[in-house]
Amino acid sequence: MKRETSRPSVIPSVHGFSPGFAALGLEARLLATLDQLGYEEPTPIQRAAIPPLLAGKDVLGQAATGTGKTAAFALPLLQRLAQGATARPAALILVPTRELAVQVGDAVKRYGKELRVNVLTVYGGQAMGPQLHALRHGVDVVVATPGRALDHIRRQSLKLTQVRVVVLDEADEMLDMGFADDLDAILEQTPATKQTALFSATMPSRIKSIAQRHLTHPVEITIAKEPVKVGTTPRVQQTAYLVARPYRGAALVRVLDMAGPTSALVFCRTRVEVDDVTAMLNGRGYRAEALHGGMSQPHRDRVLQAFRAGQTNLLVATDVAARGLDIPRVSHVINFDLPSSAEIYIHRIGRTGRAGREGTAITILDPREERLLRSIERLTTANVTVAPVPSAADLLAVRFERAKAAVLEAMREHDLGRFRSTVQAMASSSDPVTIAAAALKLVFQAQGGDRVEPDVPPVPTGRPELDRAMSRRTDRPETRQRSEPSRLNERPAMGRPNRERPKEGMARIYVGTGHQAGIRPGDLVGALTNEAKVHSKVLGDIEIFDRFSLVEVPAAMVPKIIDRLGRGRIKGHRVPVRLFREERDVG
Numbered sequence: 401m402k403r404e405t406s407r408p409s410v411i412p413s414v415h416g417f418s419p420g421f422a423a424l425g426l427e428a429r430l431l432a433t434l435d436q437l438g439y440e441e442p443t444p445i446q447r448a449a450i451p452p453l454l455a456g457k458d459v460l461g462q463a464a465t466g467t468g469k470t471a472a473f474a475l476p477l478l479q480r481l482a483q484g485a486t487a488r489p490a491a492l493i494l495v496p497t498r499e500l501a502v503q504v505g506d507a508v509k510r511y512g513k514e515l516r517v518n519v520l521t522v523y524g525g526q527a528m529g530p531q532l533h534a535l536r537h538g539v540d541v542v543v544a545t546p547g548r549a550l551d552h553i554r555r556q557s558l559k560l561t562q563v564r565v566v567v568l569d570e571a572d573e574m575l576d577m578g579f580a581d582d583l584d585a586i587l588e589q590t591p592a593t594k595q596t597a598l599f600s601a602t603m604p605s606r607i608k609s610i611a612q613r614h615l616t617h618p619v620e621i622t623i624a625k626e627p628v629k630v631g632t633t634p635r636v637q638q639t640a641y642l643v644a645r646p647y648r649g650a651a652l653v654r655v656l657d658m659a660g661p662t663s664a665l666v667f668c669r670t671r672v673e674v675d676d677v678t679a680m681l682n683g684r685g686y687r688a689e690a691l692h693g694g695m696s697q698p699h700r701d702r703v704l705q706a707f708r709a710g711q712t713n714l715l716v717a718t719d720v721a722a723r724g725l726d727i728p729r730v731s732h733v734i735n736f737d738l739p740s741s742a743e744i745y746i747h748r749i750g751r752t753g754r755a756g757r758e759g760t761a762i763t764i765l766d767p768r769e770e771r772l773l774r775s776i777e778r779l780t781t782a783n784v785t786v787a788p789v790p791s792a793a794d795l796l797a798v799r800f801e802r803a804k805a806a807v808l809e810a811m812r813e814h815d816l817g818r819f820r821s822t823v824q825a826m827a828s829s830s831d832p833v834t835i836a837a838a839a840l841k842l843v844f845q846a847q848g849g850d851r852v853e854p855d856v857p858p859v860p861t862g863r864p865e866l867d868r869a870m871s872r873r874t875d876r877p878e879t880r881q882r883s884e885p886s887r888l889n890e891r892p893a894m895g896r897p898n899r900e901r902p903k904e905g906m907a908r909i910y911v912g913t914g915h916q917a918g919i920r921p922g923d924l925v926g927a928l929t930n931e932a933k934v935h936s937k938v939l940g941d942i943e944i945f946d947r948f949s950l951v952e953v954p955a956a957m958v959p960k961i962i963d964r965l966g967r968g969r970i971k972g973h974r975v976p977v978r979l980f981r982e983e984r985d986v987g
């Protein structure tokens with residue numbers, strides 16, 4: 401085995417900023433912010449998109465959620481706005497849903513903290529008053545869903561004549577949701593001299609035609625089109641657990657408790673996350689150490705030494721810090737975050753699996769990043785099994801089996817002499833089975849006993865057998881409560897969301913998937929247009945709940961839609977589809 405501790409080629413120094421980001425031409429204040437956020441190096445889409453965007457060029461980028469595309473457009477946008485004082489608003493970012501609007505708005509605020517850029521997020525369903533007030537006072541960047549942006553343009557509360565940068569984010573989703581005409585109408589209000597960036601996870605011809613109409617000689621960026629060379633990656637069993645973001649820490653603990661790894665590598669994207677996860681694990685009795693670029697070299701060397709010597713069994717690391725290091729092969733690699741590219745994924749999981757023995761790679765997957773996982777699977781020809789996070793009952797069963805196995809193992813060893821004579825003495829006054837049971841109980845308790853953390857709420861996988869298993873496990877009263885409607889309806893021509901009864905001639909169909917599977921209106925519209933061949937114009941309101949969705953469709957089309965959608969897939973999964981009955985489905 402190699403003994404050298406070769407140093408990674410690109411690692412931020414403790415006092416300097418990431419050379420990777422600096423090389424892209426970003427200014428010091430943005431570099432300082434990225435440093436505070438713990439970003440160590442740019443992701444592939446950031447590396448490719450930031451320089452042309454800083455140079456003022458139009459960009460057409462293919463990238464899914466999870467690749468770091470928000471920073472890819474937000475950082476250059478912020479820098480360009482900071483460079484020249486301009487009329488307001490100077491930038492418009494259009495996104496398909498209110499969730500994404502909030503997420504992107506927050507990200508732009510975070511990245512622009514040092515530049516004191518004023519960001520306003522507007523979406524349908526939100527009260528108009530505060531939005532009008534903020535727009536009157538002037539904002540630099542508006543993040544908006546198309547419907548609400550158009551509302552403001554019509555009211556003349558949003559004037560785009562001075563806009564210098566326009567971003568169309570998740571453009572394919574916006575088209576799937578029927579926003580094509582709205583986009584054209586909005587872009588018509590912007591000056592011809594503006595810079596435009598269009599990002600989309602897929603590049604169908606409809607996107608190309610939007611790009612042709614609205615982008616000028618765009619720089620085209622496609623990340624990882626080519627399959628990644630798998631090389632000598634050992635056979636690794638790969639599993640992903642779909643977990644809503646707030647429960648990732650709890651899922652990690654459960655996964656580790658189940659696996660009981662002798663040595664595991666936990667990968668995070670940022671330094672800040674590495675520190676948080678390490679502190680969380682140590683707080684729960686694990687021996688975990690952090691490894692990231694913000695630590696001095698001697699400190700990193702000490703951490704690696706302790707890991708090699710088995711003094712710590714968990715190493716929590718960023719990709720940059722772990723790169724090029726001689727980290728011994730480990731039994732488990734855990735992706736606390738899905739990495740931003742297929743190359744990094746392959747590199748991470750290559751750390752596990754000894755010659756001849758299978759390793760295990762586990763990914764804690766944000767439902768929004770499922771598309772990225774599928775593309776990583778395709779590019780690496782990996783086969784990742786999606787499964788529910790093990791339950792408390794699963795963990796107790798594993799602990800019990802472990803205790804039993806430990807006792808059986810001890811029985812096979814032949815040095816029980818002094819224990820045997822003690823048990824014989826005890827057996828004169830107690831039942832031998834009771835003595836053995838008490839001993840087994842002590843071993844079980846040493847494994848953690850009945851101490852378990854609450855279950856992680858399940859996110860349906862869309863695979864009926866898994867989902868049934870999960871609902872059996874968690875079908876307690878609190879998880880059966882009716883979920884609140886999401887008011888995701890952003891389709892301006894479609895009337896009010898959540899009416900009690902469907903419009904005349906319309907009916908509502910029940911689709912057995914929702915928020916928890918990361919479903920967005922675009923997924924439902926896409927499935928209805930592609931699978932059931934229904935034109936998006938005829939669709940009515942779409943309401944997405946935690947576990948199911950309702951779509952208003954022409955009543956005459958119900959049998960055809962139920963038949964075709966029931967046989968098709970939504971986001972790659974088969975889901976139940978039927979006529980919606982209020983009292984049966986949510987009552």
Ligand code: AMP
Pocket residue numbers: 438439440441442443446464465466467468469470471669670
């Ligand atoms: P996005 O694809 O824009 O939704 O970003 C996905 C996640 O990656 C977000 O949580 C970002 O904070 C994070 N992220 C973006 N760029 C980087 C980077 N260069 N290093 C580490 N994390 C990043």
